[in-house]
Every structure is written in structure tokens, then in C-alpha cells.
Amino acid sequence: MIAGLKLHGGVVVAILLLLAFAPFIIDWIDKPFYLDLVTRMVILAIAAASLNLILGYGGMISFGHAAYLGIGAYSIGIPAYYGEYDGLYQLAITIIACGSFSLLTGYVCLRTKGVYFIMITLAFAQMMFFALVSIEEYGADDGLVIDLRSELPFGFSLENSVSMYYLCFFILLFFLFIIHRLVNSRFGMVIRGSAVNDSRMQSLGFPTFRYRLLCFVIAGVMCGVAGWLLGNFTNFISPEMMDWTRSGELIFIVVLGGAGSLFGPVLGTAAFVLIEEVLSGFTIYWQLYFGLFLVAVVLFVRGGLDGLLSKFSRSDK
Amino acid sequence: MDGALVVVQLLNGIQLGVLLFLVAAGLTLVFGIMDFVNLAHGALYMIGAFICASLTLALDSFLIAIALALPATFIVGYLIERVFICHLYHRDHLDQVLATFGLILVFDTLVHMLWGPAGISYPLPNWMNGQVNLFGFVDFPLYRLLIIFSGITVAIGLYFVIVRTKTGMLIRAGASNRTMISALGVNINQLFRYVFATGAMLAGFAGMIIAPITEASIGMGSDILLIAFVVIIIGGIGSIRGALIASLIVGLIDTMGRSFLDDLMKLFVSNQAAETSAPALSAMLVYILMAAILFFRPQGLFPPKTR
Amino acid sequence: MALLEVNNLHKSFGGISATCDVSIRVEKGELHAIIGPNGAGKTTLISQLTGDLESDSGTVYLDGKNITRLPMHKRARLGMARSFQITSVIDNMSVIENVMLSVQAQSGHSFRFWQPVSAQQELTETSHEILVNVGLQSRSLHRTTELSHGERRQLEVAMALAMRPKLLLLDEPMAGMGSDESIKMIDFISSIKGGAGILLIEHDMDAVFKLADRISVLVEGNIIASGSPEQIRDDKQVRRSYLGDE
Numbered sequence: 001m002i003a004g005l006k007l008h009g010g011v012v013v014a015i016l017l018l019l020a021f022a023p024f025i026i027d028w029i030d031k032p033f034y035l036d037l038v039t040r041m042v043i044l045a046i047a048a049a050s051l052n053l054i055l056g057y058g059g060m061i062s063f064g065h066a067a068y069l070g071i072g073a074y075s076i077g078i079p080a081y082y083g084e085y086d087g088l089y090q091l092a093i094t095i096i097a098c099g100s101f102s103l104l105t106g107y108v109c110l111r112t113k114g115v116y117f118i119m120i121t122l123a124f125a126q127m128m129f130f131a132l133v134s135i136e137e138y139g140a141d142d143g144l145v146i147d148l149r150s151e152l153p154f155g156f157s158l159e160n161s162v163s164m165y166y167l168c169f170f171i172l173l174f175f176l177f178i179i180h181r182l183v184n185s186r187f188g189m190v191i192r193g194s195a196v197n198d199s200r201m202q203s204l205g206f207p208t209f210r211y212r213l214l215c216f217v218i219a220g221v222m223c224g225v226a227g228w229l230l231g232n233f234t235n236f237i238s239p240e241m242m243d244w245t246r247s248g249e250l251i252f253i254v255v256l257g258g259a260g261s262l263f264g265p266v267l268g269t270a271a272f273v274l275i276e277e278v279l280s281g282f283t284i285y286w287q288l289y290f291g292l293f294l295v296a297v298v299l300f301v302r303g304g305l306d307g308l309l310s311k312f313s314r315s316d317k
Numbered sequence: 318m319d320g321a322l323v324v325v326q327l328l329n330g331i332q333l334g335v336l337l338f339l340v341a342a343g344l345t346l347v348f349g350i351m352d353f354v355n356l357a358h359g360a361l362y363m364i365g366a367f368i369c370a371s372l373t374l375a376l377d378s379f380l381i382a383i384a385l386a387l388p389a390t391f392i393v394g395y396l397i398e399r400v401f402i403c404h405l406y407h408r409d410h411l412d413q414v415l416a417t418f419g420l421i422l423v424f425d426t427l428v429h430m431l432w433g434p435a436g437i438s439y440p441l442p443n444w445m446n447g448q449v450n451l452f453g454f455v456d457f458p459l460y461r462l463l464i465i466f467s468g469i470t471v472a473i474g475l476y477f478v479i480v481r482t483k484t485g486m487l488i489r490a491g492a493s494n495r496t497m498i499s500a501l502g503v504n505i506n507q508l509f510r511y512v513f514a515t516g517a518m519l520a521g522f523a524g525m526i527i528a529p530i531t532e533a534s535i536g537m538g539s540d541i542l543l544i545a546f547v548v549i550i551i552g553g554i555g556s557i558r559g560a561l562i563a564s565l566i567v568g569l570i571d572t573m574g575r576s577f578l579d580d581l582m583k584l585f586v587s588n589q590a591a592e593t594s595a596p597a598l599s600a601m602l603v604y605i606l607m608a609a610i611l612f613f614r615p616q617g618l619f620p621p622k623t624r
Numbered sequence: 625m626a627l628l629e630v631n632n633l634h635k636s637f638g639g640i641s642a643t644c645d646v647s648i649r650v651e652k653g654e655l656h657a658i659i660g661p662n663g664a665g666k667t668t669l670i671s672q673l674t675g676d677l678e679s680d681s682g683t684v685y686l687d688g689k690n691i692t693r694l695p696m697h698k699r700a701r702l703g704m705a706r707s708f709q710i711t712s713v714i715d716n717m718s719v720i721e722n723v724m725l726s727v728q729a730q731s732g733h734s735f736r737f738w739q740p741v742s743a744q745q746e747l748t749e750t751s752h753e754i755l756v757n758v759g760l761q762s763r764s765l766h767r768t769t770e771l772s773h774g775e776r777r778q779l780e781v782a783m784a785l786a787m788r789p790k791l792l793l794l795d796e797p798m799a800g801m802g803s804d805e806s807i808k809m810i811d812f813i814s815s816i817k818g819g820a821g822i823l824l825i826e827h828d829m830d831a832v833f834k835l836a837d838r839i840s841v842l843v844e845g846n847i848i849a850s851g852s853p854e855q856i857r858d859d860k861q862v863r864r865s866y867l868g869d870e
Binding site for chain 2: 061063105108111112114115116118119120122123124126127130131132133134135136137244245248251252255285287288290291292293294295297298299
């Protein structure tokens with residue numbers, strides 16, 4: 001059992017160490033492209049972690065989570081369009097915009113359950129997508145190109161890719177820590193209980209709606225921060241970022257990594273990005289194999305990668 | 318405001334509604350009876366269009382192409398059910414969503430492999446291309462009228478089958494109580510297969526008849542799927558009647574909204590404000606409508622009686 | 625003032641009345657049993673009392689307060705606890721986590737985000753005590769999915785007790801239990817009598833006549849008789865429609 005725990009914990013620690021020292025390793029092997037890859041991976045992991053909070057722990061299957069990536073990115077893009085590059089100002093817009101959007105849509109969505117919930121979250125995200133696509137001023141379909149990354153205080157420059165990477169990495173660690181505290185707190189127990197048996201929780205005396213709504217908002221804002229990072233990272237902001245296929249990918253990442261486990265999102269994102277990179281190197285029809293892989297994961301892999309690791313861990317008893 | 322324009326857009330709205338109904342009907346049936354969320358439903362819409370496109374170009378006859386493409390799409394739907402879908406009925410909705418999401422990628426890529434990345438357009442026979450004069454002052458494309466007509470015919474046909482035949486009775490019973498109909502000794506698996514394949518064929522039919530106007534393209538399935546889901550949410554998942562009414566409402570609001578919202582807004586705000594925000598607002602209109610309806614009736618307008 | 629006062633409660637589905645003009649009183653500390661054949665409307669009645677179902681007409685007063693239109697969670701906060709006929713616990717959590725949730729629900733709001741619940745003694749100690757009372761302490765760290773049917777029923781009751789209720793609604797607590805487990809449950813319910821008021825729905829006549837201070841008989845949505853166990857046993861109408869002539 002102890003040996004098994006070491007396996008599970010060991011893999012996670014190994015990945016975290018790899019990520020922590022990535023820029024140095026990448027510099028040493030002189031493949032700068034990989035820094036882009038891991039930065040993107042870390043940003044996606046933050047988004048996945050935020051979705052895991054509501055989906056994995058809370059049972060709220062949002063098919064519109066990528067909307068927050070988009071909103072966060074546009075909170076960089078739109079001010080930049082007007083010449084405003086102050087990072088903290090843009091971050092404030094991200095938080096307010098994502099907070100409001102999640103509060104308003106969550107209020108409607110959370111009154112529904114099951115498939116209705118999935119579809120409504122999807123529909124709201126598409127609503128934002130179409131709204132942004134029709135605004136000619138901000139590039140519509142073609143998107144916005146921004147020249148400069150956000151300006152942050154204390155001379156911390158995001159133009160430096162290593163700095164950019166470490167900002168993302170530390171935010172990932174920070175958010176994972178917050179999620180860890182959240183899900184084990186009283187608040188987290190209410191969320192987790194409502195995910196499994198909402199009416200029982202209500203008959204115990206919990207007004208579950210308000211807790212779930214708050215959780216929904218927290219996740220939305222966290223994902224918005226990921227979007228803020230993404231907007232800085234790519235310098236190109238388009239409505240595609242919030243397309244429903246993006247949301248589907250996020251769900252897949254969470255499930256692949258293991259929904260409801262703390263490091264599942266990290267495992268899932270790593271696997272997802274690696275598979276995507278490898279497959280697309282082989283054939284332009286990689287999405288066919290990727291789709292089949294997705295179907296296979298759903299049919300055969302329960303509990304995701306984290307579950308698999310745990311199974312190997314437990315079998316060492 | 319031009320009266321003729323209003324009538325034209327009204328008819329366009331009905332045409333869109335009818336098209337949506339053809340797609341939504343299969344979707345809501347499959348969910349209502351098999352409790353199955355099928356994100357890949359749009360793929361059948363796309364596949365129907367491409368099959369019909371190839372056949373039209375090869376046989377030089379739109380009508381024969383449709384006559385052949387319909388059973389072809391039925392068979393494709395049947396096979397998809399047999400190979401993938403039937404293993405997912407007992408899984409929870411999240412799994413179904415993810416698996417069918419994967420299937421979308423598979424089918425989009427397959428179409429890319431078979432037909433190339435560009436869309437295919439195919440012509441209508443000449444006699445379908447004209448305009449018809451309605452009510453003395455409106456000219457409307459004949460083909461769009463034909464679409465409306467065929468959609469209504471299908472709706473009536475569906476009504477007939479569902480309300481007046483034994484199969485339909487099983488379907489209605491199945492929508493409210495699955496265990497009951499299997500207890501009656503009906504071969505559930507076959508029933509599901511046929512329901513799925515029929516839904517696929519209807520979606521394919523929609524794709525076939527719209528593609529001459531919009532061209533058969535790879536993204537078309539996903540585009541229509543989302544609105545179809547909005548339609549069945551508004552109409553009540555599992556209800557054909559709900560799907561019909563919701564389709565018409567959505568079709569009308571979307572079409573009329575895009576055409577007239579800026580004019581309407583100019584009555585209240587400045588011309589410039591109206592022109593910049595109208596496109597975005599009209600794109601959002603259908604979703605706002607959905608949110609509003611769900612706020613007051615979370616189960617949709619006509620939810621079938623629960624199991 | 626009675627602890628629970630139900631006046632002329634009515635609920636129909638379509639054209640069929642599930643509960644019709646039902647009136648009941650439960651006094652503090654008493655155990656009032658509801659018996660009746662299957663389909664008599666017992667579950668509907670409980671659902672109306674807990675707020676799961678909205679009544680068509682009639683009123684419900686808990687400790688003098690009108691709770692007829694209050695949502696479920698508010699009634700729970702006012703002191704109404706319920707155990708479910710079909711065991712409903714929070715699966716995939718441990719036994720003690722389930723009880724801790726019940727305790728947590730009664731201690732203020734849960735907008736506390738930082739401290740893990742496992743470190744909150746006011747939750748863990750109280751829950752452990754309750755588990756000892758119910759006899760489940762040895763299973764406290766097990767997942768609920770690992771429990772036997774009888775143990776799950778015990779957990780149900782433990783969770784209801786953890787709410788420190790004024791009124792305990794027990795919906796067929798003996799359902800699906802073997803004779804040994806039933807005896808344990810009867811003894812247990814006996815031991816908690818006198819504290820909260822208890823409304824007991826049961827089929828097990830042994831249990832009912834052992835435990836009840838008063839009994840009401842529900843047949844086809846109507847209360848046809850109400851009184852002490854002896855009165856009910858002797859009531860001709862009850863014997864005819866339910867107990868069967870002996």
C-alpha cells in the first residue's frame with residue numbers, strides 16, 4: 001500500500017518537477033519550441049483544473065467552460081485595441097467580466113439538471129461566441145492581433161518567454177492549492193455532497209443552490225485567469241478560443257485525467273497535448289484517430305489516468 | 318417598412334423552422350426514448366448532404382439522388398447505432414456527450430478524406446429555380462416553398478405514424494416508460510436501431526435539401542446541431558410537438574431578428590448604436606429566448622410526462 | 625400546542641387524490657405511527673410534510689410555525705428530519721463524512737473555505753458520538769457503498785438524529801431488514817423515544833404496536849381512524865380494511 005502510494009505520488013511529483021525545471025531542460029536540449037508547448041500545456045491545465053472543480057467535484061457538467069477562456073483573452077485584446085496594456089487593469093476586467101457572466105448564466109443554468117444543464121451551458125457559451133463574431137470592430141471572425149503583452153508591476157516582463165512560463169506555472173500551483181483547500185472545507189463538502197445527492201443535502205438543511213452557484217462563479221473566474229494568460233501568450237485573440245469544441249476538449253481532459261482528483265487535470269492536459277502533438281505530426285487526418293481515441297477512453301477507461309494510477313497503487317497491497 | 322420584405326422574411330423564418338424541425342425531431346426522439354444525448358446527430362445532416370451531392374453530380378438528377386440518398390443515410394445511421402451507439406445507452410450522459418463528441422471528429426475527418434476539405438455545391442433542376450408570386454405582391458423562391466412543403470409533409474407523416482400506428486404507440490410508450498415496453502416483449506434493440514436510423518435519415522434529408530442553397534460543407538453539422546439542441550430544450554426534450562413548435566418559433570425569431578432588429582432598435586436608440594449592436598444582439602436572440610423560457614419553465618414548453 | 629399539526633392536507637395527481645383531507649397531531653416526545661395498506665398515500669404524505677411535494681391545500685405547523693410553503697432545506701433547519709424509505713445517503717463518501725454533513729447543516733452557514741472538515745473537532749467528535757449511539761462506529765471510515773443494507777438504514781437514522789431534530793419522520797425504517805436487524809432497530813427507536821417527536825410510517829405491525837403511543841390509519845388517502853394502539857386494534861373498520869379480521 002505504501003509502495004503503491006509512492007507510485008501514484010511519485011508520478012505526480014515527477015511531472016511537477018519536470019514542469020518546474022522545464023525551461024532549463026529545454027534550454028539545455030536547445031529546443032525552444034517545447035517552451036511554447038509546455039506553456040500552453042500549463043495554461044490549459046489551469047482551465048482544466050477550474051472545470052474539474054465544478055465537474056469533477058461538483059457534478060456540474062458545463063459544456064461552455066471555454067467561454068471563460070475567451071472572455072479572459074478578450075479582456076486583454078479589447079483594452080489592447082485601445083492602447084491599454086496595464087496587466088492588472090486587464091486582470092480586473094477578466095475577473096469582473098467572468099464573474100458576471102458566470103453569475104448570470106449560472107443562475108439560469110443551475111436551475112436545470114442533467115442534459116438540460118449540459119446543453120444550456122453550451123448554448124450560453126455559443127451565444128458569447130456568436131456575439132463576438134459579429135462585432136466587426138474587434139476583428140469578428142478574424143480575431144485581434146495584439147502587439148504587446150500585459151505590463152505588470154515591479155518590472156516583471158511577460159515578453160520574456162521564461163517569465164511568462166513561470167507566471168503560468170505558479171498560478172497553476174496556486175490554484176491547485178486553493179482547490180485543495182476548497183474541496184476539503186465545509187464549502188467543499190456541500191459541493192461534493194450535492195453532486196452525488198442534491199435532494200438529500202437539501203433535506204439535511206443545506207440551501208444547495210447558492211453554494212453551487214458560488215462554486216460555478218469561482219470556476220469561471222479561475223478559467224478567466226487562464227484566458228488572461230492565454231491572451232498574453234498567443235498574442236492572437238479570436239472567438240475560436242471559446243468555441244464549443246474547445247469546451248468539449250476541456251471536458252475530455254478532465255475525464256481523461258480523472259474527474260474529481262486534484263492532479264487529474266495536470267495528468268489529463270499533459271496526455272492530451274502530447275497525443276495531439278504526436279498524432280498531428282503523423283497525418284493531417286489525425287482528428288480521426290483522436291476521435292476514436294476519445295471514444296475508446298470513454299468506453300474502456302473508467303476513472304481516467306488518475307484512476308488507473310490509483311488502481312496500480314492499490315494492487316500493491 | 319416594406320410589406321413584401323416582411324412577408325418574405327416570415328416565409329424564410331418558416332422555412333428555417335421546418336428545416337430545424339427535421340433535425341430536431343430525430344434528436345428529441347432519440348433522447349426521449351433511449352435517454353441518449355447524441356452530439357453526432359449533426360454529422361448525419363452533413364453526411365446526407367454530401368451523399369446527395371455526389372449522387373446529383375454523378376446521375377445528373379437531384380430527385381433521383383434524393384431518392385437514393387435517403388435510404389443510404391438510413392443505412393449509415395443504422396450502422397453507426399450498431400457499432401458505437403448501442404454500447405452507450407447504459408452510460409451516463411457525460412460519457413455519451415464525450416463519446417459522440419469524439420464521433421463528430423471521426424465523421425468530419427472521414428468526410429474530409431472522402432470528399433476533400435472544400436464544400437460541394439450542386440445545382441437544382443431548372444424547374445425548381447424560379448420564383449413564385451404570392452398574394453399578388455410578393456415574389457418568393459419556389460424552392461424554398463418546396464422545402465416548407467416537404468417539411469410540413471414530413472411533420473404530418475410523423476404525426477400519423479406516432480399517433481396512429483402501433484409502432485408509434487410503442488414509441489410514445491417508450492418515451493415515458495422504457496421498462497414497460499420491454500416487459501411487453503418488444504425487441505427493444507431493434508426498436509432503438511430503427512428510431513435512431515430514422516432520425517438520422519430525417520437529419521440527412523434536411524441536409525440534402527438545404528445544401529443546394531448553402532452548399533455541403535464540413536462544418537454544417539455542428540452549426541445546425543447547436544440550434545437543434547436549443548430547439549429541443551425549448552420544446553421539451555422528448556416531445557415531437559414541442560420540437561415542431563419550438564423549431565418554428567426559433568426559425569422565425571432568428572430570421573426576423575436578423576432582418577429587422579436594427580430597424581426596430583432605431584426606434585429606441587441612435588442609428589449608429591443600432592447598427593453596431595444589432596448584429597451581435599440578433600445572433601444572441603435565440604439564446605436569450607432560450608434562457609427566458611427556461612427561467613420560467615426549466616423543463617421546456619411541452620415536456621412529455623415523466624417516466 | 626402540538627409539535628406537529630397537520631390540517632386537511634390534500635394532494636391529487638391528475639384526477640386521483642393521493643392524500644385527502646388528512647389531519648394529524650404529533651405531541652412532543654410522542655411516537656405517532658401511521659399504518660395503512662400499500663398505495664394508501666403514506667409516502668405522498670411524508671413528501672408533503674418535508675416539502676418534497678407541494679400540497680394542493682391544507683396547512684402544516686411545526687412547533688407553532690406555519691411551514692406549509694417553506695422549501696425543504698428551511699424545514700430541515702427548523703427541526704424536521706427525515707429518513708428515507710429507499711436509503712438515501714451520500715454515496716462514495718465515508719460513513720462519518722455523511723454524519724458530519726448532517727451536523728454541519730445545523731451549525732450556521734457553510735461559506736467556510738479554508739479549514740478541512742477533518743480538522744474540525746466540533747464536527748468530528750459530535751459525529752463519532754452519534755455513530756457510537758447507533759452502533760456504527762466500527763464502520764466509520766468505510767465508504768457507504770461498502771455497507772450492508774441494514775447498516776445503510778442505520779446510517780440513515782444516524783444522519784437524521786445528527787440534525788438534532790424536534791420532529792423525526794421515519795419512512796419505513798424496517799424495510800428490507802431481517803428479523804435480527806429489525807429487533808435492533810426497534811430497540812434503538814425505543815431508546816430515542818421521549819426526546820424528539822417521532823412520526824413513524826411502518827408496515828411491521830410488531831414494531832408499530834411495540835413503539836407507538838398513538839396510531840393513525842391511512843387508507844386510500846384518508847385517515848379512517850386515529851387513537852391509542854388498543855383503540856386501533858379494536859376498531860372494526862380498521863380490522864376490516866387493513867388488519868384483517870382475526
